[in-house]
Each structure stands twice: as structure tokens, then as C-alpha cells.
Amino acid sequence: MNRARLLLLLLLCVMATVSVAQVPRQRVATDDPVIEQRLHNLSQNLRCLVCQNETLADSQADLANDLRDEIREQMKAGKSDKEIINFLTARYGQFILYKPQVTPTTYLLWFGPFVLLLAGLAVLFRYIKQRRDLIPEKPLSAEERRRAEELLRRGSRKETA
Amino acid sequence: MLRYLIPLGIFLVIVVFLAIGLNRDPSEVPSPLINRAAPTFRLPQLKEPDKTFSAEDMRGKVWVLNVWASWCGACRHEHQLLLDYAKSGAVPIYGLNLKDHREDALAWLGELGDPYVLSVSDIEGRVAIDYGVYGAPETYLIDQNGTIRYKQIGEVSRDVWQDKFLPLVQQLNREGAGR
Numbered sequence: 001m002n003r004a005r006l007l008l009l010l011l012l013c014v015m016a017t018v019s020v021a022q023v024p025r026q027r028v029a030t031d032d033p034v035i036e037q038r039l040h041n042l043s044q045n046l047r048c049l050v051c052q053n054e055t056l057a058d059s060q061a062d063l064a065n066d067l068r069d070e071i072r073e074q075m076k077a078g079k080s081d082k083e084i085i086n087f088l089t090a091r092y093g094q095f096i097l098y099k100p101q102v103t104p105t106t107y108l109l110w111f112g113p114f115v116l117l118l119a120g121l122a123v124l125f126r127y128i129k130q131r132r133d134l135i136p137e138k139p140l141s142a143e144e145r146r147r148a149e150e151l152l153r154r155g156s157r158k159e160t161a
Numbered sequence: 162m163l164r165y166l167i168p169l170g171i172f173l174v175i176v177v178f179l180a181i182g183l184n185r186d187p188s189e190v191p192s193p194l195i196n197r198a199a200p201t202f203r204l205p206q207l208k209e210p211d212k213t214f215s216a217e218d219m220r221g222k223v224w225v226l227n228v229w230a231s232w233c234g235a236c237r238h239e240h241q242l243l244l245d246y247a248k249s250g251a252v253p254i255y256g257l258n259l260k261d262h263r264e265d266a267l268a269w270l271g272e273l274g275d276p277y278v279l280s281v282s283d284i285e286g287r288v289a290i291d292y293g294v295y296g297a298p299e300t301y302l303i304d305q306n307g308t309i310r311y312k313q314i315g316e317v318s319r320d321v322w323q324d325k326f327l328p329l330v331q332q333l334n335r336e337g338a339g340r
């Protein structure tokens with residue numbers, strides 16, 4: 001066969017080998033920028049469970065890639081953010097959210113600090129009140145009253161002078 | 162006397178909380194699937210890909226599902242232990258081969274031995290996501306009703322096998338026989 005045909009055959013063989021050597025998961029980035037933005041916003045609020053200090057948006061871990069793909073597909077299928085969050089927490093628990101949902105299990109987490117603050121303030125007020133009650137409140141004796149009036153009279157006379 | 166005891170008491174309470182909290186491993190994310198139904202799946206078997214296996218097939222039996230892969234270093238270490246556990250015959254062990262190439266997985270089993278009754282291929286990792294898997298190895302103990310009763314994150318060490326898996330397996334078998 002002539003050179004052109006040989007080259008074409010070679011090219012086809014090379015293409016064939018490349019198409020076989022693929023990673024198990026195809027990464028299909030959607031061409032829909034709205035979905036990509038939504039995905040980015042949502043995954044910024046999700047924790048990567050493998051590299052736990054990174055968000056799902058930033059992490060390059062395998063699981064993070066898979067979960068982003070999964071979220072992208074669910075968004076394309078029309079699922080709401082809330083439905084997707086429920087999907088993830090049903091499988092991975094509250095820990096995948098940076099802001100845990102307020103459920104009976106997380107009441108202590110959310111309200112605990114305020115409860116402790118109120119308890120601390122209550123103790124403080126009680127303590128102050130206790131101390132104040134210790135100060136004896138005695139009415140002035142006749143002598144003390146005369147001296148107080150004398151001082152006040154002198155003070156007001158000075159001002160008018 | 163009391164005024165010194167109260168702050169001390171509060172301090173001790175805080176110390177207890179810190180001791181508990183700081184001894185926990187944050188990389189161990191507790192599974193919300195404990196005591197819930199094991200997610201259904203039907204996957205091709207690793208060694209015989211034209212056959213499938215489903216969690217439903219195991220109804221009525223207590224079994225263990227171990228998530229493994231040839232790219233997972235810790236799985237290599239756990240593998241020796243799994244061979245021993247499988248040999249003891251206490252409970253059948255099934256494998257979920259996670260995001261692996263079939264040839265690599267088969268070669269790995271060939272080299273290290275196969276403790277599994279069978280393994281299924283979860284090439285895309287979808288089933289793993291359903292099970293809340295976030296790393297390998299992870300191991301699930303599933304009862305006769307298809308309910309997940311225990312999840313081990315990381316290797317199933319001998320201690321974990323003796324203290325957590327075996328007693329639960331025995332208890333589940335007793336409950337199952339009593340019915």
C-alpha cells in the first residue's frame with residue numbers, strides 16, 4: 001500500500017490504543033456554567049472526608065472528584081440543593097457539612113455555648129447579689145444626719161457665692 | 162470550703178470532656194448507616210464478570226463485606242489477617258473491589274491469596290458512595306435482615322475482630338437460630 005494509506009493505518013492503530021487506556025471513571029465536565037457555579041457554591045460548604053481540612057470544591061482526592069461528579073449529575077437531573085445535601089448526609093453523616101444541620105443530635109453543639117453563657121451570667125448575678133446583701137443598710141443616726149445636712153448646706157452656699 | 166470545690170468541680174468536668182474528645186480520631190467518621198438497611202446493589206463478580214452478586218442474595222445469613230483495592234497499601238497489610246479470619250470460618254467474607262482495574266485486582270489476589278467467597282467490581286465507586294465509603298479498607302458486618310450492624314474504618318485488626326466482630330456474629334447467629 002502507498003505511504004498515505006500506511007500513515008492512516010498507523011494513525012488509526014495509535015488512536016485505538018489510546019481509547020483503550022482510559023481511567024475507570026470518565027470525567028465529564030458539563031458545558032452548563034450555571035450548574036458548574038451551583039456545584040462550586042454547594043461544594044464550598046462541604047467537607048472533603050479524605051483531606052478533612054479542604055472543602056469538597058478544592059480537594060483533588062479521588063473521593064472528592066467522584067462526589068463532585070455525583071453532585072453534578074444530580075443537579076443535571078434537577079435535584080435541589082437540599083435533596084443533594086440529604087443524599088450526602090444519609091451516607092456520610094453530618095460531618096460532611098461545614099455547618100451541621102440543627103437536629104436533636106446537634107442541639108448541644110448549636111445551643112450549648114449560649115446555655116453556658118446564660119448559666120455563667122446567672123451565677124455572676126447571684127454572686128453579686130449575695131455580696132450586696134452582706135452590706136448592712138443602717139439608717140442614719142441623729143448625729144450623722146445633722147452632720148450630713150451641715151455639709152450639704154455649706155456646699156450649696158459655696159456654689160451661690 | 163464549698164467555694165473552692167465548685168470551680169474545681171467545673172474544672173474536672175471540663176477535663177473529662179477534653180479527655181474524651183481529644184482521644185477521638187477525627188479521621189474516623191461515624192457511619193449514619195449503622196442499624197439501617199444495607200444499600201442494595203447488583204454488581205458483576207470480579208472473577209466471573211458475566212455473573213452478578215447482590216446484597217439481597219445474602220438474606221438470611223450473617224456476612225461481612227470488605228472494601229479493598231490493589232492500590233490500597235493498608236489493604237495489603239489487612240489481607241493476611243483476612244485470610245486467617247476466613248479460614249476460621251466464623252463468618253463468610255465478601256469483597257467489594259473499589260475503583261480498580263480487573264487485571265490488577267486479579268493479580269493482587271493471585272499474589273496474596275483470596276479470603277473472599279467472591280468479590281464484586283465497583284469500578285466507578287457508585288456502590289461505595291451509597292455505603293458511605295471514604296477510604297479503603299473499610300468493612301461492614303451485615304445481619305440476616307440486610308441491616309448493617311457494624312462498620313470498621315481502617316483495618317480489621319485482631320483486637321477489633323476478637324472484640325467487636327466475633328461477639329456480634331455469635332450474637333446474631335444465636336438470634337437468628339432462635340427464630
